Structures are given as structure tokens and as C-alpha cells.
Amino acid sequence: MKKTILAILPVLLIASAFQLSTTHKNKPAFIVTPDVKNRIDATLKRFTDSGKTAGVSALIFEKGKEVYFNAFGYADREANKPMDRNTLVRIFSMTKPVTGVALMTLYDKGAFQLDDPLSKYCPEFTDMKVYKGVDASGNLILEPAKRPITIRDITRHTAGFAGTDIPALADLVKKANYMAPTNTLSEMAKKLASLPLQFHPGDQWAYGPSVDVQAYLVEKLSGKPFDQYVKETILDPLKMTNTRYVIPENDRGRFAALYNRSDAGVLTRVPDEQANSFNTKDWALKPGGFGLTATLDDYMKFAQMLVNKGQLGKVRILKTETVKLMSTNHLSDTITQRLWLPSKGRVGFGIDFAVRTQPPANKEENNGVVGEFFWDGAASTVFWVDPTNNLTAVLFTQLVPFDKVKLHKSFRDAVYGEFQP
Known part of the structure; x- marks a missing residue:
């Protein structure tokens, strides 16, 4: 039995090599054939x-x-x-x-770190308050943010900026009109920073004006x-x-x-x-x-x-x-x-x-x-x-x-x- 296996081993190896070679040849060089x-x-x-x-x-x-x-x-x-x-x-x-790449060219130059507070470069965003609800008279109940908004937050949509899905905040967002095309990025940032956050930074993912704030940060860092x-x-x-x-x-x-x-x-x-x-x-x-x-x-x-x-x-x-x-x-x-x-x-x-x-x-x-x-x-x-x-x-x-x-x-x-x- 041992002699038989030894005798056919070269044939098996040749067949195996041929199969591998054929498989490799038949594999498409590109996905888009x-x-x-x-x-x-x-x-x-x-x-x-x-x-x-x-x-x-x-x-x-x-x-x-x-x-x-x-x-x-x-x-x-x-x-x-x-x-x-x-x-x-x-x-x-x-x-x-494109905005993210622009910002990260400044990261490459050592202009900031991702976990730096946004307020280090954009002081408008210092001491942000977070929406907690409304009282019996309809007044906003706010609390201090548990931590500052970081640059990482504005690159991954976890900053907590106010949206329009909470009626009390939606009214404020509408009045602030921070994304009006007549606003400069600086004016946009000041108006946005005046609004309470919808949630504490880092708690949720919510699409919003974070990348517009990145653009403002690019201006601040690049001059x-x-x-x-x-x-x-x-x-x-x-x-x-x-x-x-x-x-x-x-x-x-x-x-x-x-x-x-x-x-x-x-x-x-x-x-x-x-x-x-x-x-x-x-x-x-x-x-x-x-x-x-x-x-x-x-x-x-x-x-x-x-x-x-x-x-x-x-x-x-x-x-x-x-x-x-x-x-x-x-x-x-x-x-x-x-x-x-x-x-x-x-x-x-x-x-x-x-x-x-x-x-x-x-x-x-x-x-x-x-x-x-x-x-x-x-x-x-x-x-x-x-x-x-x-x-x-x-x-x-x-x-x-x-x-x-x-x-x-x-x-x-x-x-x-x-x-x-």
C-alpha cells in the first residue's frame, strides 16, 4: 500500500499543481469584467x-x-x-x-489633535448647555454638557447640535437661521453655538451641521x-x-x-x-x-x-x-x-x-x-x-x-x- 501511494504521489502533485494554476488563470484580474x-x-x-x-x-x-x-x-x-x-x-x-480632507491636511501639519476641545480654537462653543426638556410653562430646561465638544465629535457627527425633530429646539433653530446663505461661516458658528445641544457630546450619532463647523475650523486654523x-x-x-x-x-x-x-x-x-x-x-x-x-x-x-x-x-x-x-x-x-x-x-x-x-x-x-x-x-x-x-x-x-x-x-x-x- 505504501509503495502504491509513493508511486502515484508525483501524479497527484502534478494534478494538484495544474488545478491551482488553472484556478489562478481563470480568476478574473478585475471585478469589472x-x-x-x-x-x-x-x-x-x-x-x-x-x-x-x-x-x-x-x-x-x-x-x-x-x-x-x-x-x-x-x-x-x-x-x-x-x-x-x-x-x-x-x-x-x-x-x-472634501471638507474632511481639507481639515485633515491641517492635522497633518500638527495644527490640532482630534480630542482637542472645539472651543480651544472656536471659543463660541465654550460651556455648551444641553436640552433636558420643558417645564410646565414651556420654558427650556437645560443642563451643562458633561464634557466639551471635541474635534472628533464634529468629524463623526456626535457633537449634539440641535436639530428639528424636537419641537422646542426646532423653533430655536428656525429663528437662528444659521445656515442662511447670507451668513459667513463665522456668523453661522456664532448662531449655532447660541443654541442648546440636543444631546451630550458623544452620546448619539446625529447628522447635522458638524461639517459646516469643520469648514469654520479650517478658516480659523489656516487663516x-x-x-x-x-x-x-x-x-x-x-x-x-x-x-x-x-x-x-x-x-x-x-x-x-x-x-x-x-x-x-x-x-x-x-x-x-x-x-x-x-x-x-x-x-x-x-x-x-x-x-x-x-x-x-x-x-x-x-x-x-x-x-x-x-x-x-x-x-x-x-x-x-x-x-x-x-x-x-x-x-x-x-x-x-x-x-x-x-x-x-x-x-x-x-x-x-x-x-x-x-x-x-x-x-x-x-x-x-x-x-x-x-x-x-x-x-x-x-x-x-x-x-x-x-x-x-x-x-x-x-x-x-x-x-x-x-x-x-x-x-x-x-x-x-x-x-x-
Whole structure:
């Protein structure tokens, strides 16, 4: 028996080696193969053909190479202008990661530490009070914050800034009108700091004006207007020449229309005077949380810088370890109240990015790879960075309310294939 095994051992080894070699050869070098491209095409085309959105475009890079681009439908349906590579869109909250990178360039210079009190640099936020309720006469009951707001809090949405879901605070927020476009960032910060906090810093995750406060902090630390600092530090070095708050007159023909989809599924154009008002006038407010417009290629440069650990070509924007810090979950398990963040999948939150911490639990959940970081915008745009596969994806459309048609879920499934439990 022993002799028989010894006799056939070379044959088994050769067969095993052949199988390994064959398996390796058959393994696709890229996720986005020709079949996957066809699947993405069919998926995106279905959304425009069915009238779920007017126009959509997507760009994917893998291992430093463009592996997918296409556009379907209209940037301006009424003018019969197709969605294309040069279409300018409102990226809304996809402005936030740009702001985060701007702030962290100052971190790289040693200008602050994440656990520094915000009030160390922005004294408006000293001795904050926290809403506890109202008394029998309807007066606010406040208590001192258990600890100061830190810079880490404003990078992960745990600062506790007042929102509109508590009626007593909603009235104050409305009166303060801190996000009025006529406010400078300094005026915005003063008005915001005058309001009570909704919860103690670090207790909950709640989306709000934290990233606008980051923009104010950038101004304070750099001594430059926020938009100027972003242009000089990120946009110009990365040659993101189409990314700006104000679209000049000669480029407005490329500006996509914004569409609203009713509960009945009817697409109507948001009036231009409403949709374009922020980006066709040079307002005093240059927010950190929204407001930029961009093209697919511009935002892809930003995403490629991130997947390349802070560098694009010969241009370094951030230190490698700083990108790692930004794309690491900063939410402890004690922060159990997370508003709608769980709807993004099984994620935590880093510095201005959601960070996937676990694989999808089921096929209904947004698809993705553990370690990816991403964010999206109110008009249903999205991007993600997948370091495991060296893949970056940017999807543009101009559709409100935010992604009720599940475009992001379908796009992710088209890229990665449907989740298999």
C-alpha cells in the first residue's frame, strides 16, 4: 500500500499543481469584467427607461485604470440634453468628504489633535448647555454638557447640535437661521453655538451641521477663507477644475436639471430658480456640508487620491496614516442611537465617511466590501472607495428625495454581483 501511494504521489502533485494554476488563470484580474460592464449598463439603463430618474452616469476605476464609464438618459430632459461625462451636478453632501480632507491636511501639519476641545480654537462653543426638556410653562430646561465638544465629535457627527425633530429646539433653530446663505461661516458658528445641544457630546450619532463647523475650523486654523483653502490645497493640486460652489456663466449649459419623484412615481423638474439658486450666485456662506458642484472625472480624482492612500500621481494631499485614520470606524458600541445610519448597511463612521465594518447581513442590504468607505448626496449621488480591490466608483444622478428608487443598491449589486449568504 505504501509503495502504491509513493508511486502515484508525483501524479497527484502534478494534478494538484495544474488545478491551482488553472484556478489562478481563470480568476478574473478585475471585478469589472466585460460581463459586469454589461450588467451595469443594463441596470442603469433600466432606471432611465422606466422613468425612475431622468439621467444617470457612472465611472469606475480599478487598480488605477478606468474600467467602466457610461451615461444614460438626460441631464436636462426638457432641453433634450443627454447626461454625459462633462455634466455638472450638485453633489450636496459629497462635499463633506472634501471638507474632511481639507481639515485633515491641517492635522497633518500638527495644527490640532482630534480630542482637542472645539472651543480651544472656536471659543463660541465654550460651556455648551444641553436640552433636558420643558417645564410646565414651556420654558427650556437645560443642563451643562458633561464634557466639551471635541474635534472628533464634529468629524463623526456626535457633537449634539440641535436639530428639528424636537419641537422646542426646532423653533430655536428656525429663528437662528444659521445656515442662511447670507451668513459667513463665522456668523453661522456664532448662531449655532447660541443654541442648546440636543444631546451630550458623544452620546448619539446625529447628522447635522458638524461639517459646516469643520469648514469654520479650517478658516480659523489656516487663516484663509474656506473655499480658498480647499481650492489651493485639494482642487488645484488634483486638477479638479470643474469642482466649485459657483458655476460661471459660460459653464451653466452643462449644469444638470434637478428632478423630484413623487410617491406616485412621477418625475417633475424642480424649478431652476430654486434648484440653481445656491450655485449661480456668490453667497457669503461657503458650507462644508454641501454646495459643491462637480463632474464625474473630477470626483474620481478625489476618490483615486483616497484609494492611493493620500496621493494621486506625484501629488500628495494627505499622509498615508491619515487616510487610514479617516477610513477607520470612530463610533464606539456605546453610541447606540444612530438615526438612519444603519440604513447604509452594517457600518460605522470615520472622519466624514461611513465605514463598512461587516459584510451585508442579507441580500436586501446595500452590497459592499468590509473596509470600504463612502458617502452620498441628497440628489442621490454616491461614491465609494474599496481598498481591498483597489476600486473606486462614482455614480451621478439628480433625483430627490434621496434614493427612494434604490438606485444605489442596484448599482452596487451590478458591480459586485448580488450578495450570496
